[in-house]
Amino acid sequence: MKKVVFDDPHRKKHFAFFNHMNHPHFSITAQVEVTLLLDFIRTNQLPLTYSLVYLLSDAANSVKEFRWRIRNNEVVEHEVAHPSFTVxxxxxxxFSFCTVDFRNNLQDFIVEAHKVKTEMMKSPSMEDEPERDDFFFMSAIPWISFTSIQHAMHFHPHDSVPRISWGKFFEQENKTMMPLSVQAHHALVDGRHMGMYFEKVQELFLYPKKYLDF
Known part of the structure; x- marks a missing residue:
């Protein structure tokens, strides 16, 4: 973890402007194609949820602003952030929260995720670990092809952990699509960074064989 210092005056103003808002988070929902990803998952007999969590976390970690957190009005950057998803x-x-250390190998991540999920299903947890914010809060809404979503959260004090949610698949023009929503703190993440995230997700979903270690 390292401290982030904004040298540009306008970037400092941008941070201060949004950080002083009562509700500084903003959310974008878009549809991403999962046709080839689902084929890859079926062919390799992979668990769907763990595979999605892994790829969505991988994409989020690739955008450094998604790893930034605010602590006492200062910004820190985590080397890696870990998915905390609903089960x-x-x-x-x-549901219960299920927090799994992110790993660079999908198979290793699946093994650990299954172990933690089994424990959480029997002994549910709703508590965050004290002094930790190196998470991505993630949730599946598999019953609804939603077009927007709003997350429950504290306004005072607000946190700076991104929220990532996905919904029910649907068919469109011979493609399988999935709604994907991302909510982030606007003092850290701007629209450009959101765009980078969605582009990376779509790239991973279109070419899973290229990016997954098999």
């Missing part, structure tokens, strides 16, 4: 529980109809 069902055994004894109730609401």
């Amino acid at each position: 069902p529980t055994e004894n109730t109809d609401v």
Whole structure:
């Protein structure tokens, strides 16, 4: 982890402008194509949710602004951020958080994710780890092909962890599409960075064989 210092005067103003807002997060929802990704997952008999979490986290880590966090009005950059995603529980109809260390190998990530998910299904958790913010908060809404989504969060104090959600697949012009929503702190992440993220996600989804270690 390292400290980020804004040398450009306008970047400093941009940070201060949005950081003093009561609700500084903004959200973008778009459709991404998953046709070739789903073919790859079926061919290699991979678990869908873990594969999506891995690729969406990989894309987020590739944009450094998605790894920036605000601490005491200062900005720090994590070397890597880790997915904390929702999973069902055994004894109730609401979710548990499932936090898995991000790994550079999909198969290693799947093994660890399955282990943690099994534990969380039996012993659910809704608590964040104290003093940690190196997460991506992630959730699947597989019942709805949503066009927008709003996340519950504290306004005072607000956090700077990005939220990433995806929804029900749907067919469009002979392609399988998936709604993808990203919410981030505007003092850290601008529209350009959002665009970089969506472009990286689509690249990974179109060419999974090129980027996954098989």
